[in-house]
Amino acid sequence: MHEFRRVLDVNEVPDPGKTLVEVDGEMVALFHVEGAWYAIDDVCTHDGGPLADGELRDFRIACPRHGAKFDIRTGAALTMPAVRATRAHDVKVEDAAVWVRLRSSSFAEGPAAHAAGSATGRSTGAAAPLPATPTAPPLVTDGPVAAGEGTAAPAGPLCEDVVREILKEVKDPELFVNIVDLGLIYGVTLAPSPDVPTKQHVSIDMTMTSPACPAGPQLIADTKRALTARPDVSQVEVRIVMDPPWTPDRMTDAARDQLGIF
Numbered sequence: 699m700h701e702f703r704r705v706l707d708v709n710e711v712p713d714p715g716k717t718l719v720e721v722d723g724e725m726v727a728l729f730h731v732e733g734a735w736y737a738i739d740d741v742c743t744h745d746g747g748p749l750a751d752g753e754l755r756d757f758r759i760a761c762p763r764h765g766a767k768f769d770i771r772t773g774a775a776l777t778m779p780a781v782r783a784t785r786a787h788d789v790k791v792e793d794a795a796v797w798v799r800l801r802s803s804s805f806a807e808g809p810a811a812h813a814a815g816s817a818t819g820r821s822t823g824a825a826a827p828l829p830a831t832p833t834a835p836p837l838v839t840d841g842p843v844a845a846g847e848g849t850a851a852p853a854g855p856l857c858e859d860v861v862r863e864i865l866k867e868v869k870d871p872e873l874f875v876n877i878v879d880l881g882l883i884y885g886v887t888l889a890p891s892p893d894v895p896t897k898q899h900v901s902i903d904m905t906m907t908s909p910a911c912p913a914g915p916q917l918i919a920d921t922k923r924a925l926t927a928r929p930d931v932s933q934v935e936v937r938i939v940m941d942p943p944w945t946p947d948r949m950t951d952a953a954r955d956q957l958g959i960f
């Protein structure tokens with residue numbers, strides 16, 4: 699069991715404000731919002747991004763690396779690509795100073811917010827690890843793909859449903875969930891090819907889980923590769939659309955199950 703450690707004077711961080719403190723050898727992001735203090739691990743559960751360097755808005759901190767947002771009061775992951783909470787810690791204000799006590803358990807043990815003068819705390823933050831990385835390779839590879847080769851491409855004439863079924867072969871390289879179930883496909887448009895009347899020109903409106911998603915170029919390339927594998931596709935155009943922004947509620951139940959989100 700850790701002890702409360704004095705980390706700074708209450709007047710050292712404005713309201714709203716944030717800073718990075720060290721507590722018992724661990725780096726902790728400390729927040730001062732609406733008269734209360736909150737502390738969470740300075741670690742994004744997506745890929746270790748430094749949360750104290752992120753943008754603070756109300757009670758949310760955005761990871762500066764890929765944009766996942768966390769609730770500073772609980773450590774809960776609010777947006778992709780993070781799917782697991784980061785650990786929250788106890789905070790109290792005493793003798794005009796802010797004190798932090800590390801929590802070692804994954805889930806809440808008591809109250810959270812730490813208004814000035816309060817010595818109670820709450821934390822539902824979980825430091826649970828990300829889901830185990832599947833070892834199976836993505837279905838879409840870097841090599842050339844002939845029509846029907848290495849895929850379970852659905853038969854029948856090309857239509858939006860068939861396109862969406864094909865795009866289930868394309869998986870986010872970090873989450874290992876296909877882009878259709880993640881809710882990344884906003885639109886599918888088919889038009890006869892002006893050059894080859896027997897083929898179709900396919901336009902895909904695709905979004906990303908965050909504007910700075912590092913997987914973007916790979917997802918676009920894999921999408922084109924999956925669709926051009928069909929003999930009745932002449933060309934594939936992928937447009938990235940960030941409006942409306944992606945939110946986790948766009949995921950299907952299958953994707954939630956895969957990610958362990960309930």
Ligand code: FES
Pocket residue numbers: 742743744745746747761762763764765766778779780
């Ligand atoms: S490391 Fe934080 S969103 Fe990727």
